[in-house]
Amino acid sequence: MTDTLFYVFAAITLISALLMVVSPNAVNGAICMIICFVTTAALFVLLEAYFLAVIQVLVYAGAVMVLFLFIIMLLDVNKDTSDLLKDKMTLGASITGFTLLVILTFSVFAGGQHLPETPLLPVMENPTGEGAGIPFTTSAKSFGYSLFTKYMLPFQVTGFLLLAAMIGVIVVSKKHSENS
Amino acid sequence: MTVGLNAFILVAGLLFAIGMFGVILRKNTLVIYMSLELMLNGVILALVAFSRYNGTMDGNLFVFFIITVAAAEVALGLAIIVALFRLRQSVMVDQLTSLSR
Numbered sequence: 001m002t003d004t005l006f007y008v009f010a011a012i013t014l015i016s017a018l019l020m021v022v023s024p025n026a027v028n029g030a031i032c033m034i035i036c037f038v039t040t041a042a043l044f045v046l047l048e049a050y051f052l053a054v055i056q057v058l059v060y061a062g063a064v065m066v067l068f069l070f071i072i073m074l075l076d077v078n079k080d081t082s083d084l085l086k087d088k089m090t091l092g093a094s095i096t097g098f099t100l101l102v103i104l105t106f107s108v109f110a111g112g113q114h115l116p117e118t119p120l121l122p123v124m125e126n127p128t129g130e131g132a133g134i135p136f137t138t139s140a141k142s143f144g145y146s147l148f149t150k151y152m153l154p155f156q157v158t159g160f161l162l163l164a165a166m167i168g169v170i171v172v173s174k175k176h177s178e179n180s
Numbered sequence: 181m182t183v184g185l186n187a188f189i190l191v192a193g194l195l196f197a198i199g200m201f202g203v204i205l206r207k208n209t210l211v212i213y214m215s216l217e218l219m220l221n222g223v224i225l226a227l228v229a230f231s232r233y234n235g236t237m238d239g240n241l242f243v244f245f246i247i248t249v250a251a252a253e254v255a256l257g258l259a260i261i262v263a264l265f266r267l268r269q270s271v272m273v274d275q276l277t278s279l280s281r
Binding site: 002003006010013014017018020021022026030033036037040043044046047048049051052055056059060063064067068071072074075077090091093094095097101105106108109117118120121134135137142143146147151154158161162165166168169172173 | 181182183184185186187188189190191193194195196197198199200201202204205206207208210211213214215217218221225228229231232233234235236237238240241243244245247248249250251252253254255256258259260261262263265271272
């Protein structure tokens with residue numbers, strides 16, 4: 001059952017990603033991108049990372065893509081859509097590069113030289129958090145525990161980065177006055 | 181679930197490849213930026229899969245930080261694109277070539 005779900009969601013993810021790349025209309029591309037992010041969240045659920053799946057839907061499919069759609073519609077860049085197939089050099093270069101990267105990806109898994117297939121480890125229900133490595137759990141409690149013990153410094157730095165980004169956005173998008 | 185680690189890594193690699201395809205192919209800066217987000221998405225899928233099959237929580241926390249940084253990056257990048265559009269009235273990369281002259 002979960003195998004079928006994996007194949008369905010992986011197929012939807014890849015197809016919608018490809019549609020986003022080749023769709024000439026940027027708004028249609030953004031909608032395909034939202035589908036791609038939501039199905040990636042479904043893959044996270046299959047990997048039992050429930051908290052990250054929720055974060056993915058809220059932050060990526062929600063906030064980030066709404067911001068993208070807002071900017072696309074604000075700038076209204078669809079009216080001068082340059083023809084994708086007109087530039088033969090770019091098309092050939094990108095298809096060649098894409099094909100080479102896909103062949104490289106597949107060659108990792110062909111010929112029996114892929115990563116060893118490890119079985120799925122059992123998920124601990126209620127972690128204690130002692131020891132060096134935090135075991136994989138499905139509860140959001142272990143996120144809080146890790147953020148405030150092992151990853152305290154990165155957590156603070158990330159908060160400072162958000163502040164810096166906020167100030168940067170204000171400075172960049174401010175209109176310069178004439179007399180200054 | 182009998183689907184192994186390799187299937188997830190394969191999907192993540194293909195997502196990364198599709199994102200790179202978009203970055204090279206498209207002329208619209210906003211679509212290029214969305215393709216960059218797609219590449220980031222492939223990377224975080226690989227990190228979550230490694231974390232699950234390794235049995236530790238560290239990969240999930242990395243993904244948490246990556247999502248936070250990506251949200252900040254999108255806000256700043258879109259502000260830069262809007263400022264560029266205000267200056268040049270265009271976001272197509274083939275018309276933004278003043279540095280190459």
